[in-house]
Amino acid sequence: MVPEHLKPVPWINQDCKGAGTLHLGGSFEEIAFSEREVWKGNHPEKPYVLVSQPSLFDESRAPKGKHTLWAYCHVPNNSDKDCSEEIINQIERYAPGFRDIIISTHTISAPEFEAYNQNYIGGDINGGAQTVKQLLGRPVFQWDPYKLPADGMYICSSSTPPGGGVHGMCGFHAAKSALKNEFGIRV
Ligand SMILES: Cc1cc2nc3c(=O)[nH]c(=O)nc-3n(C[C@H](O)[C@H](O)[C@H](O)COP(=O)(O)OP(=O)(O)OC[C@H]3O[C@@H](n4cnc5c(N)ncnc54)[C@H](O)[C@@H]3O)c2cc1C
Numbered sequence: 001m002v003p004e005h006l007k008p009v010p011w012i013n014q015d016c017k018g019a020g021t022l023h024l025g026g027s028f029e030e031i032a033f034s035e036r037e038v039w040k041g042n043h044p045e046k047p048y049v050l051v052s053q054p055s056l057f058d059e060s061r062a063p064k065g066k067h068t069l070w071a072y073c074h075v076p077n078n079s080d081k082d083c084s085e086e087i088i089n090q091i092e093r094y095a096p097g098f099r100d101i102i103i104s105t106h107t108i109s110a111p112e113f114e115a116y117n118q119n120y121i122g123g124d125i126n127g128g129a130q131t132v133k134q135l136l137g138r139p140v141f142q143w144d145p146y147k148l149p150a151d152g153m154y155i156c157s158s159s160t161p162p163g164g165g166v167h168g169m170c171g172f173h174a175a176k177s178a179l180k181n182e183f184g185i186r187v
Contacts, residue, residue: 008067009053011095022051024090038074043081047073049090066103077122077129080109119159126164127157136161146174147181154178 011017025031025048034044052070055062062068071087084107091098108116110123119127128134138145139159146154156174158164179185 008101009069009091009095010097010101013094016094018056020053020057022053024049024051024094026093035074038076041076043075043079043083043086045086046090047075047083047086049073049087051091075110075123077124078110078114079123080111082107082109119157127159128163130163135163138163144177144181146177152182 009017016022025034026046030046031048034047037044038047050072053067054070055067071091073083073087073090075081075083084105088099088102113120113123113125121128128138138161139155145160146156148155154174154177156171158170160170160174162169176187179187
């Protein structure tokens, strides 16, 4: 349980005050609309926003007595638009007064994200578009995408099927491939 004095964001919904992660988007239709807009290359006025409140659970994430709030919204690939205002406006809808308790903000754009990690192509946190083709054929289309041309070398990570995400399946399949090819062990 998070103590009352450690719940800084004035969320209207009391359950949100103790949540690690929040998905803000209003109705299903509103989320679908805003996501479709991004897909078309536009910046929606009311984007779907993912919010994390890490310092509620880990006090090392903020100076004593203060808090950090982390959020992102989707933008067209490689867009350098700063969407802080849109994100703050969305949070304000569900936590009126939020803007007034902000001490400072730090923003990172999609191109800056790629500069930080070249695997985030155009800022894509999944290591490239999660299309059906990419889901099965990354880094290249071949029967065993985990086995590299060099003998005894294998690749996993979000650069292999089934792509980005903290599901662990890329490593699982790469390990299976290595066991089969190197030792004849089928798991
Ligand atoms: C902001 C953000 C939010 C996300 N949100 C979600 C989410 O909500 N749900 C979800 O499922 N996925 C999410 N993801 C995606 C997910 O985190 C990634 O797809 C996943 O972590 C990729 O795993 P990976 O093993 O390929 O790479 P990473 O997790 O990036 O691991 C690569 C590791 O290799 C290390 N490394 C790099 N170069 C070297 C080197 N030369 N020598 C030694 N070590 C090296 C790095 O330090 C790092 O620890 C998010 C990603 C980001 C960036």
